[in-house]
Amino acid sequence: MTAAISILFDGLAYAMLLFIISVGLSVTMGLMGIVNLAHGAFAMAGGYATVTLMNDLGLPFVPALIGAFLVVALVSVPIERLAYAPLYRRPELDQVLVTIGLVFMTIAAITYFYGPSPPSIEVPAFLSGQVDLGLRTVPAYRLFIILLGLALIVALWLGLERTLVGARIRAAVDNRDMAQAVGIHVDRLFVTVFALGSGLAALGGGLAIEIVGVSPTFAIQYLVFFLIVVAVGGLGSLRGAFVAAVVLGILDTAGKYLWPAGGGFFIYAATVAILLLRPAGLFGREQVR
Numbered sequence: 001m002t003a004a005i006s007i008l009f010d011g012l013a014y015a016m017l018l019f020i021i022s023v024g025l026s027v028t029m030g031l032m033g034i035v036n037l038a039h040g041a042f043a044m045a046g047g048y049a050t051v052t053l054m055n056d057l058g059l060p061f062v063p064a065l066i067g068a069f070l071v072v073a074l075v076s077v078p079i080e081r082l083a084y085a086p087l088y089r090r091p092e093l094d095q096v097l098v099t100i101g102l103v104f105m106t107i108a109a110i111t112y113f114y115g116p117s118p119p120s121i122e123v124p125a126f127l128s129g130q131v132d133l134g135l136r137t138v139p140a141y142r143l144f145i146i147l148l149g150l151a152l153i154v155a156l157w158l159g160l161e162r163t164l165v166g167a168r169i170r171a172a173v174d175n176r177d178m179a180q181a182v183g184i185h186v187d188r189l190f191v192t193v194f195a196l197g198s199g200l201a202a203l204g205g206g207l208a209i210e211i212v213g214v215s216p217t218f219a220i221q222y223l224v225f226f227l228i229v230v231a232v233g234g235l236g237s238l239r240g241a242f243v244a245a246v247v248l249g250i251l252d253t254a255g256k257y258l259w260p261a262g263g264g265f266f267i268y269a270a271t272v273a274i275l276l277l278r279p280a281g282l283f284g285r286e287q288v289r
Helices: 003-030 039-056 061-087 090-113 138-161 163-173 177-181 186-208 225-235 238-258 264-276
Strands: 130-132 137-139
Touching: 003 039, 003 138, 003 163, 003 186, 003 225, 003 238, 039 061, 039 090, 039 138, 039 186, 039 225, 061 090, 061 186, 130 138, 138 163, 138 186, 138 238, 163 177, 163 186, 177 186, 225 238, 225 264, 238 264
Parallel strands: none
Antiparallel strands: 130 137
16 A cells, blocks of 8 residues: 555656646647657756756745746747747658757757756755655655646646637647638747747756756656657647646556566557557547548
């Protein structure tokens, strides 16, 4: 029972981290139709922005996370206009080459300014201890990530399902040409959604420092996990990104608890099985030909 609770709790905390970083990638790929391999670079940038705001400017942890979200979201706007906008009508190979090039440029810049070693931060006292849940005590930091992830899924769902902007985003994801035909400014939506997705990635990068660590290779090291969440959940699906992150996060954690030598075998096996049965993902829409 103790092992099961540990697997469930740690897996859920890891899942929420995956969701926070990956949900923006799911929506932007579904909306823009672009192969964005540089999403992990925004998460890595958020991690280092958090480190800078805390260690150099003296901000507390939570304001530093908010600051990292805002800084990366704002910086992503000119990047989207200059680097991504010309790629929307380009072949997939061009998109892959440009976005993976951005990743390696970011890695080189981070290594130059911060060095190759993973940075560290000091989390506040209320997140560094244990919380008694009755059955057992759990790390306060992981509980914080779980609660934050649940709050974000509710906020994002309300934003996409209960607002006019959300309706426009869903319309553009479903049929971009039709959305433009009825007067929706799709390019403006691109910028807004891209900034939001990049900011969420940055928030996840800041949270990841105390869970998996952040280093100059973070953008490449964890890119496959972000892409797996998007592929398994289905492009453009908020519910899909959440369910995929929970399933894969818990499964990956359970596999590493029960069979450490197997590494990430279970998450890849589950991904292959799911995509063989549902090529568009759990909640993705099959393309009509």
